[in-house]
Structure formats: structure tokens, C-alpha cells
Amino acid sequence: MKPVNVGMLGLGTVGAGVANILERNADVITRRAGREIRITRVAARHLDRPRSCRLEGFQLTTDPFEVVDDPEVEIVVELIGGYEPARELVLRALDNGKHVVTANKALIALHGNEIFARARETGVTVAFEAAVAGGIPIIKAIREALTGNRVEWLAGIINGTANYILTEMFYEGREFGEVLAEAQRLGYAEADPSFDVEGIDAAHKLTILASIAFGIPLQYDKVHIEGIDHITREDVAWAQELGFRIKHLGLAFHVENGYTLRVHPALLPVRHMLANVDGVMNAVMVKGDAVGPTMYYGAGAGAEPTASAVVADMVDVVREFNLEPENRVPYLAFHSHALSKGVVLPMHEVETAYYLRLFARDEPGVLADVTRVLGDRGISIEAVIQKQPEPGVDHIPVILLTHKVREGQMDAAIEQLENLERIDGRIVRIRVENLE
Numbered sequence: 001m002k003p004v005n006v007g008m009l010g011l012g013t014v015g016a017g018v019a020n021i022l023e024r025n026a027d028v029i030t031r032r033a034g035r036e037i038r039i040t041r042v043a044a045r046h047l048d049r050p051r052s053c054r055l056e057g058f059q060l061t062t063d064p065f066e067v068v069d070d071p072e073v074e075i076v077v078e079l080i081g082g083y084e085p086a087r088e089l090v091l092r093a094l095d096n097g098k099h100v101v102t103a104n105k106a107l108i109a110l111h112g113n114e115i116f117a118r119a120r121e122t123g124v125t126v127a128f129e130a131a132v133a134g135g136i137p138i139i140k141a142i143r144e145a146l147t148g149n150r151v152e153w154l155a156g157i158i159n160g161t162a163n164y165i166l167t168e169m170f171y172e173g174r175e176f177g178e179v180l181a182e183a184q185r186l187g188y189a190e191a192d193p194s195f196d197v198e199g200i201d202a203a204h205k206l207t208i209l210a211s212i213a214f215g216i217p218l219q220y221d222k223v224h225i226e227g228i229d230h231i232t233r234e235d236v237a238w239a240q241e242l243g244f245r246i247k248h249l250g251l252a253f254h255v256e257n258g259y260t261l262r263v264h265p266a267l268l269p270v271r272h273m274l275a276n277v278d279g280v281m282n283a284v285m286v287k288g289d290a291v292g293p294t295m296y297y298g299a300g301a302g303a304e305p306t307a308s309a310v311v312a313d314m315v316d317v318v319r320e321f322n323l324e325p326e327n328r329v330p331y332l333a334f335h336s337h338a339l340s341k342g343v344v345l346p347m348h349e350v351e352t353a354y355y356l357r358l359f360a361r362d363e364p365g366v367l368a369d370v371t372r373v374l375g376d377r378g379i380s381i382e383a384v385i386q387k388q389p390e391p392g393v394d395h396i397p398v399i400l401l402t403h404k405v406r407e408g409q410m411d412a413a414i415e416q417l418e419n420l421e422r423i424d425g426r427i428v429r430i431r432v433e434n435l436e
Contacts, residue, residue, distance in 0.1 A: 001034070001035045001036075002035070003035060003036035003037070003038050004033075004035050004036065004037050004038070004074050004075060004318050004321075005038060005040040005041075005072050005073050005074050005075075006037060006038065006039045006040065006073065006074070006075045006076075006077055006314065007039075007040065007041040007042070007043075007067035007068065007070055007073035007075070007076050007077070007098075008039055008041070008042045008043070008067070008076075008077045008079065009043050009064045009067060009068075009076065009077065009078045009079060009080050009086075009089060010043070010044065010078070010079035010080040010081070011042050011043075011044040011051060011053075011079075012079065013052075013302075013303045014079050014103060014130075014303060014306045014307050014310065015042070015044075015053075015077075015079045015307075016051055016052045016053040016303060017053075017302075017303035017304045017306065017307030017308075017310075018039075018077065018079075018307040018310050018311060019039060019053035019054070019058075020052070020053045020303075020304070020307070021304065021307050021308065021311050022037060022038070022039065022311060023053075023054065025311075029311065029315060032315055033314075033315040033318040033319060034318065034319065035318055037075075037311075037314055037315070037318060038057070039057070039058055040057070040058070040059060040070075040072065040073065041058070041059045041061070041066070041067045041070050041072075041073055042055075042058045042059070042060050042061070042067070043060075043061050043062065043063060043064035043066065043067045044060060044061075044062065045062065046062075047060050047062060052303075064080070064085070064089050065089070065092070068089050068092050068093040068096060068098065069092070069096060073098060074098060074099065075098065075099045075100070075101060075314060075317055075318075076089075076090070076093040076098050076099070076100050076101070077100075077101045077102070077310060077314070078090055078093075078100060078101070078102040078103075078104055078107075079102075079103055079104075079310070080104075081103075081104055081106065081107075082104070082106060082107070083106055083107060083110060083111070086102075086104055086107045087107060087111050087114075087115075090102065090107065090115055090126075091114075091115065091118055094115070094118045094119050094122050094124055094126070095118070095122060097122060097123075097124060098124060099124045099125045099126075099127075099317045100115075100119070100124070100125070100126045100127070101126075101127045101128070101130075101310055101313040101314055101317060102126070102127075102128050102130075102131060103128070103130035103131055103306055103309070103310055104128075104131060105128075105131040105132060105201070105204040105205050105208060106204050107131075108128050108131050108204075108208055108218070109203070109204040109205075109207040109208055109218060109220045110204075110218075110220050112128075112208070112211075112218045112331070112332075113217055113218050116331045116332070116336070117336070119331075120325060120336065123325045124325075125317050125320055125325075125328060126331060127313035127314075127316055127317055128208070128313070128331075129309040129310075129312060129313050130306050130307075130309035130310045130313065131204075131205070131208060132158065132205045132208050132209060133156070133158055133205065133282045133284060133296070133298070133300045134282060134298070134299050134300040134301045134302060134305045134306045134309065135298050135299050135300075135302075135304075135305030135306060135308045135309055136282060136283075136284065136296050136297070136298040136299075136300065136309075137296070137309065137312070138156075138209065138284045138296050139208070139209075139212060140312075141286070141294075141296055142154075142209065142212050142213050142286060142333065143212050143329060143330075143332075143333040144329060144333075146286065146288050146291065146294075147333070148288075148290055149288030149289055149290045149291055150254070150288065150289045150290075151213040151214060151254065151286060151287070151288055151289075152253070152254055152287045152288065152289055153251070153252060153253040153254065153286075153287045153435075154209055154210070154213050154250075154251075154252050154284060154285065154286045154287070155249055155250070155251050155252075155274060155284070155285050155433065155435055156202075156205070156206070156209065156249065156250045156274075156282070156283065156284035156285065157247055157248065157249065157250075157274060157277050157281075157282055157283050157284075157300075158201075158202050158205045158206065158209075158250050158282055158284065158300065159196050159199075159201050159202040159205075159248060159282075159300070160188065160279075160280035160281065160282060160300045160301050161183055161188050161189045161193065161196035161197065161201075161280070162196055162197060162199075162202070162227075162228050162248040163247070163248065163277065163278070163279065163280060163281065163282070164179075164183055164188050164279055164280045165179045165180055165183060165197070165228065166228060166231070166236070166246055166247060166248060166265075167278045167279050168182070169231070169233050169236045170236050170240070170245060170246070171278075173233050173236075173237070174233060175232065175233050176228065176229060176231060176232070176233075180193060180197065188280055197227050197228055197229050198225070198227035198229070199225040199226055199227045199228075199248070199263040199264065200225065202225075202248065202250045202263045203220065203223045203225045203250070203263045204220065205250060206223060206250035206251075206252060206261060206262075206263055207219065207220040207223055207261070209250070209252065209284070210252035210259065210261050211332045212332050212333045213252060213286065213333075214252070214254055214259055214340060214342070215332065215333060215334035215338065215339055215340050216259060216332075216339060216340050216341075216342055216344070217332075217339055218332070219261070219344055222261055222344035223261045223262065223263060224260075224261065224262040224263065224264065224347040224350075225262075225263045225264070226263065226264035226265065227248075228248050228265050230428060231246060231265055231430070234357075234397065235355075235357060235428065235430065238355075238357070238385055238397075238399045239267050239355060239430070240270070241385060242267075242355070242383055242385070242399070242401055243269060243270055244267035244268060244269060244270060244275075244355075244432065245267070245268055245270050245275040245276075246265050246266070246267055246268075246430060247265070247266060247268050247274060247275060247277075248263075248264070248265050248266075249263070249264070249265075249266045249268075249274070249433065250262075250263045251263070251264075251266070251433065255345065257343070257345065258342050258343035258344060258345045259342055259343070259344045259345065260344070260345050260347075260349075260350050261344055262347065262350065264430075264431060265430050265431075266430065266431050266432065266433040267355050267430055267431070267432040267433070268433055268434075268435070269434060272434075272435065273285070273295055274295075274435070277297065280299075280300065280301065281297065281298070281299065281300065282297070282298065282299070282300025282301075283295060283296065283297040283298075284296045285435065287435075293435075347407055348406070348407045348408035348411060349406060349407065349408065350406070350407045351404050351405065351406050351407070352404060352405075352407070352431040352432060352433065353382070353401070353402055353403055353404045353405075353431070353432035353434075354400075354401070354402045354405070354410055354429050354430070354431060354432060355399065355400070355401055355429065355430040355431075355432060356399070356400040356401075356402065356414075356427055356428070356429055357397060357398075357399055357427065357428040357429075358370070358397070358398050358400075358417065358423055358427045358428075359395040359396065359397055359398070359423065359424040359425055360395060360396060360398050360422060360423055360424070361394055361395055361422040361423075361424070362394055362395065362396050363422060366422050366423075367384070367386065367398065369420055369422065370398070370400070370417060370420075370423075373413055373416050373417050373420070374400075374402070374413055374417075377405075377409050377410075377412055377413040377416075378405065378409060379402050379403070379405045379409060379410065379413055380402065380403045381400055381401070381402055381403075382401045382402060382403055383399075383400070383401040384398065384399065384400055384401075385398070385399035386398050386399075395424045401432070410429065414427050414429065
């Protein structure tokens with residue numbers, strides 16, 4: 001049969017990985033897809049830059065619109081990232097009747113609803129497995145393998161940079177800034193690491209996973225987002241003393257009156273499987289009502305792990321060439337007319353336990369003031385760590401572990417505590433997740 005021609009937008013780390021996998025595994029990919037898949041056109045910003053793949057047979061251009069407008073190209077692979085011009089290019093490719101494979105989580109999280117609607121109108125396919133957790137086939141697992149389940153919750157370590165930083169802080173006792181600088185030197189973090197350490201990247205991915213798990217529209221604007229730059233090595237050590245590890249999690253729960261979507265640091269019991277995912281690795285745990293908890297672990301980034309997911313999507317697209325659009329697997333697992341209108345709850349309605357770090361004046365009665373404020377708000381304390389003051393220091397760190405309470409109650413309590421004369425500075429809170 002006639003080979004399938006692919007046009008690729010972007011020839012960076014992942015693009016080169018895709019080219020290498022297609023060349024190295026050409027025979028097995030052809031057998032699985034039923035037709036040969038070959039890259040014919042490639043758009044790259046710099047044509048003279050050294051590449052880690054062979055370029056023979058590629059028509060190179062600096063204009064990505066030449067690729068999406070090429071009548072010979074049947075599948076467009078978008079690997080340039082970001083919001084624009086990626087959105088414009090993908091929509092144009094769909095309007096031209098071309099199938100699209102993308103690894104762009106930001107694009108899908110913010111514009112996926114529009115893109116999927118356009119794909120349905122034009123009768124083509126959009127595939128995006130590589131947009132979440134690199135080489136881990138988490139989208140396919142939730143969308144296809146767990147279709148017999150009501151998903152109750154999912155929790156994931158879905159940003160390798162943040163996980164690397166917290167891992168080094170835990171094992172080496174180093175400060176956040178020092179480890180971040182090392183992550184940048186090693187290539188784990190970008191020169192501008194804000195998307196990773198502020199939780200934006202993880203929020204993009206959580207948006208996609210939650211929509212597929214619960215059958216709700218993509219709603220990035222409803223995700224509560226916190227980063228890890230306020231976590232100190234003392235927090236990591238004190239959490240360990242209490243029997244926990246700090247991890248940066250994406251969390252989505254189906255609760256009685258809606259859904260909660262949040263990305264933030266959290267304390268996990270030290271024996272929990274997610275607590276022991278280290279370095280740049282990713283993992284996602286999904287709890288279905290029938291199957292129970294399941295966990296998916298692997299490389300969340302990198303040239304060939306991510307390229308593996310891109311190539312798998314290309315094979316799926318080729319397999320579907322002869323299917324009618326209505327017979328394809330729905331993009332968000334549920335058919336578009338059946339997406340739920342359930343409410344994503346505001347953060348103040350979320351209920352968790354809390355780790356609180358505050359600095360109190362080293363005087364009698366201060367701890368009694370703190371416990372009185374918490375008690376007045378209906379917040380009970382599970383554990384307290386009070387450290388001895390350093391010589392010449394009149395404020396000491398006090399660590400509190402609370403029982404579960406609504407976030408709104410904790411917000412009010414923290415505001416009142418910070419206004420106490422004998423409490424110094426802002427109070428740090430980290431939520432506790434047992435994932436039972």
C-alpha cells in the first residue's frame with residue numbers, strides 16, 4: 001500500500017527522536033500500522049543547526065504553513081509547543097483535511113475544546129498521548145482500558161523538574177535555589193523554569209487527565225495552582241520527622257457535589273507508592289470504582305520516551321484511516337454531546353489535612369494562643385513539633401499537623417494567626433494527602 005506522508009513542525013529533541021524511531025523501527029511500525037509511515041516535510045526555525053537524526057529524504061523549510069498546506073502531507077505532527085502559532089497551524093491543518101498528532105499540553109489544555117470541535121467538523125483525527133507524562137500511555141489507559149469504571153480520583157507526579165528538585169532536597173538536604181540551578185545545568189529545567197516550578201506545566205496536564213477521567217470539558221482556568229519555590233529544606237526534614245515526604249502533585253477528585261482540580265505540594269505518607277517516585281520520573285495513580293487503585297510509572301520527558309508516544313499516536317491515526325469519524329474513540333473518552341456539566345468546585349470548598357509552619361516568639365502562652373485560634377475555627381491538631389531556639393533568636397519554628405478541614409476554614413484561621421502579635425511573618429501551609 002501507498003506510504004503515509006507525515007509533515008513535522010519542529011525538529012528539536014522530540015522531533016529528532018521521532019525521526020530516529022521511525023527509521024530504526026520501520027519494519028515493526030509498518031507491520032503494526034498496516035502501511036509505511038514516512039516523514040516527508042519538516043519545518044524548523046534554524047535549518048543549519050546540527051541534529052541528532054538523519055535528514056535524508058526530508059524537505060526542509062522555515063515556514064510551517066508550507067507543511068500544513070502541502071497536499072501530499074496526510075498527518076501533521078506538531079512539536080513546536082506553546083499557544084501560538086501552534087493553535088493557528090493545527091486549525092489550518094484540520095481545515096485542510098489533515099490528521100494531527102501533537103505533544104503540546106498547553107495547546108490542548110487551553111484550546112482543546114475548540115480543536116476537537118473543528119476535528120469533528122472536518123472528519124479528521126487529533127491525537128495527543130505525548131502531551132501528558134511523556135512515554136507513559138496514561139491517556140490511552142484512562143480513555144480505553146478503564147472505560148468500565150467510574151474514576152473516583154487521580155493523582156500524579158507529572159512534572160519531572162519539580163520532582164527532581166524535591167528529591168534532591170529530601171536525600172541531600174539542599175535548598176530549593178541550589179537544586180534548581182543544578183537542574184538547569186543538567187538540562188532538566190529551562191533557563192526560565194517558571195512553568196515547571198510554579199505548577200503551570202503540571203496544571204496543563206492535569207486539565208487533560210481530569211477531562212478524560214470524568215468526562216468534563218477542558219477547564220484549565222478552574223485548576224488551583226501552587227508551585228514549590230516556598231518549600232525549604234527544613235520543611236522537607238520536618239515532614240520526614242512526621243512520617244511524610246513532600247511531593248508536587250496534580251490531583252483531581254470526583255466529589256459529591258462536583259469536581260476538584262488542584263496542583264500543589266503535598267505531604268504523602270513515606271510508604272505510599274507515589275512518595276517513592278524519585279528524580280525526573282513521572283507517575284500517575286488512578287482510582288476506579290471497579291478496578292481500585294492503578295499506577296502508571298515511567299519517563300515523563302526526554303527525546304525517545306516522548307517520541308515513543310508520538311509514534312504510537314501516528315500508528316493509531318493510520319489504523320483509523322478507514323473508520324468513520326463517529327466510530328473513533330472520543331477525544332475526551334466521552335462523546336461530545338455526553339460531557340458532564342458537573343461543577344468544578346472552588347478551592348475554599350476542598351477538604352484536606354494540613355502541615356503548617358509558623359515562627360512564634362519564644363514566650364509562654366504562645367502555643368496556647370495558636371491552638372485557641374485553630375480550635376475556634378473547628379480545626380483539631382494531630383501533631384506538633386516545636387524546635388529549640390537558636391542562640392540570640394527570639395522566634396522559633398513551630399510545626400503543626402492538623403486533621404481534615406475545609407480550605408475556607410483554614411484560610412480564615414491562617415489570616416487570624418498571622419495577625420497575632422507574637423507570630424512573625426507568613427505561615428507556610430502544605431496540604432496532606434493520604435490517597436486512601
